[in-house]
Amino acid sequence: MYAQMIKSTGQGVKSLDEMEPDERAFQERINAGGKIEPKDWMPEGYRKNLIRQIGQHAHSEIVGQLPEGNWITRAPTLERKAILLAKVQDEAGHGLYLYCAAETLGVTRDDLTRDLLSGKMKYSSIFNYPTLTWADMGAVGWLVDGAAIMNQVPLQRTSYGPYARAMVRICKEESFHQRQGFDIMMKMANGTEAQRKMAQDALNRFWGPALMMFGPSDADSVHSAQSMAWKIKMNSNDELRQKFVDQTAPQAEYLGLTIPDKTCKLNAETGHYDFAQPDWDEFFDVLRGNGPCNTERLEARNKAWDDGRWVREGLLAHAAKKRSAKLAAE
């Protein structure tokens, strides 16, 4: 999931009886499965929470271009290069849809960008890990897009209309992303000894970080309870993580790869896979800026933004000249 540790009001969820009429009508609409649209009344907490969540999701799509872009120029065939380019182009498009959805809540893309570049807003922890071999392009598609889908499919039913609609468009493309990743893994896992080694190494490095994408257990979190009442979060982190492991473990077996967790096996009683928790200390380190690539990722985005300033200013100046020329002609 691309949004982690999103804070809500920090207060407990109110009951319908505790609410003022506006808020009560709002909550009843959500409870009945209705959509909230930009012009509708909404609690300030809902709006702020959504901005944080959608913004973080958008930033993740943008920063997420970097680890895959790292391999576009080294893609081993023309076909693979084309597929990877198409995927990364999709991700940039996802960023665009999501920034547009956030803008309906009264922020601008520039505001959000500034907060990303200053480090005030976060993006998913997963993109702070390096992509070291071609097999990582497989692992990212298979595991990272796979985990993202787990979260994004239910969000198609989220209460905020523009967000839900953005999710519908995004989900259409995500399954292609996961498939191309799995396809790379298949080639590698069934390839030469060196390729198998790359594939296993990629799984070893991405397994834990993929599990962390769902965030730590939020069973007792007031933030999550509020987000779920508002239907901007549809499932608990543990639920989604379990679903992800249940889906992924048999796929790893099919590939002939070993999940780097000796305890990961099907539990006949529960019908689910048991698995070990990832290293949450590492997760909090990454969130604090100490992941393997935090510095590079943020530097790359800042450099792109700074280097691009003259371009943005130039195009704006030209557009303004054309507007005033048109006015003068009228």
Added chain:
Amino acid sequence: MNTPLFEFLCRMGDNTLVLGHRVSEWCGVAPVLEEDIALANTALDLIGQTQLWLGMAGEVEGKGRDADKLAFHRDVWDFRNALLCEQPNGDFGQTMMRQFLFDTWHLIMLKALADSSNDQIAAIAEKSVKEVTYHQERSADTVIGLGDGTEESHMRMQRALDKLWPFVGELFIGDDVDDAMVEQGIAPDPAALRTRFDNQLDAALAEATLTKPADDFAHKGGKTGARHTEHLGHMLTQMQWLQRAYPDASW
């Protein structure tokens, strides 16, 4: 000795391969999100066209080489792209100026090739014209917008034009391969495309308030493979690395 048709197809395919690679280097670091998307889209189109041109080159050659074999297993002296395509990205202005100069030539060339006596070439050209029409519109708009933008953007675009101009002439210099193509009605005489190119260029540069350099000196050696710039070798070390390092692997 390669046949002229094989040579010609490599020239078309190497142009798109090498330029597509350069454009793809922008992934994730463009000045605005819309440009990230547009650049990825351009690179994607160019790589797709490469598959068609080099795929056909391999068939024509008849030695069992496919597009990937040609892309990833030839060395610098076997590449036939124009020198313009291999020039480094520089700043965004230089990238877009290179794109505009190439797109403008490319579109005129492809439109001519759509009437080729060779049906397969005509079909590839026709498909490519659709994509390149969009590339050319976009790169021309960007060159105009930045040329006529702020003082800084104007200065940067003029600098890019001055720097790249010596690589434009090569696109219009014909040789024995071109003569053979003209004779068979496969492709136009490169020199015959110049007037249309100049007209389109002059119109766009006027709108962009940019000045075409007076000196028409042209570097050459890319399309014949006689002398590439130093940049191409470095590009190939990246592009071909996996294929070269793991020759028995399939991907």
